[in-house]
Amino acid sequence: MPPVVTVRGGGAGRAVLWAAVGAVVASAAWAAGVFLTGGKDGGADLRGYATPASMCSGADYSSFTGEYPEKDSAPTHTSLKERALEESYCSLGLKKTGSSYADAYLSMQLDLHKSTDPAPEFTATWKNYASSHTGYDTDPVEGVGDEAYLISQDTVTGSSGGSRYATLAVRDGWVTYLMTYSLYLTSYGTDKDPPTLTEVTGWLKTDAKATLKRLRD
Incomplete structure (x- = not known):
């Protein structure tokens, strides 16, 4: 669970809040990408295999x-x-x-x-x-x-x-x-x-x- 950010200021406080939210979203997106593609490089895990012609x-x-x-x-x-x-x-x-x-x-x-x-x-x-x-x-x-x-x-x-x-x-x-x-x-x-x-x-x-x-x- 992401940390709770408490804001008590004006513009500076809102900047801190949006930075924290952005970090959480970016982290979640990265984790989703790793889960869906099998690695952070975005490639399939084919282990070096190749299909033969026959x-x-x-x-x-x-x-x-x-x-x-x-x-x-x-x-x-x-x-x-x-x-x-x-x-x-x-x-x-x-x-x-x-x-x-x-x-x-x-x-x-x-x-x-x-x-x-x-x-x-x-x-x-x-x-x-x-x-x-x-x-x-x-x-x-x-x-x-x-x-x-x-x-x-x-x-x-x-x-x-x-x-x-x-x-x-x-x-x-x-x-x-x-x-x-x-x-x-x-x-x-x-x-x-x-x-x-x-x-x-x-x-x-x-x-x-x-x-x-x-x-x-």
Whole structure:
């Protein structure tokens, strides 16, 4: 709370009052500027990250290639460069040896939020994901960015069917990164059991760390 200024004079007293009021207003404006822009220099906190022209070649997903060595010949990738947002996205099919069609799917998306701090909405969305989406689990992940959450769902039961899904959502400053894996057992084939959820989440963590390091070097 600003100090109370008592004035008992004429023009000189009023000058003191307006100087005090001006200082309070200036201080409040400066604090608001820091809160809204993330720093007194007025810049977004992008931590040195840059969006690649193609996320399919810019991201690291090498942990998955042991299980899925066949490359997707036609992955989907998009990019966006606007004043408020830069985005790079990739979606590809993961194939086991000899597979003609995708056995699982992987997507990666990097966003550079250049106008607004994504932290409040990021936390609200991912920390509470399990509360608003039935059947999913949410776990905080340490050691990746400023905050990260692992969202997962596993309905695979034996060889009868089901699906396996996991997303690692990371925020580092004003930069967000999502990496998502999914498979449906009915299209996986019966020659080999799919990787466990523990294996998949380990790969996501390893490759997300490697990708974020690569994109800010």
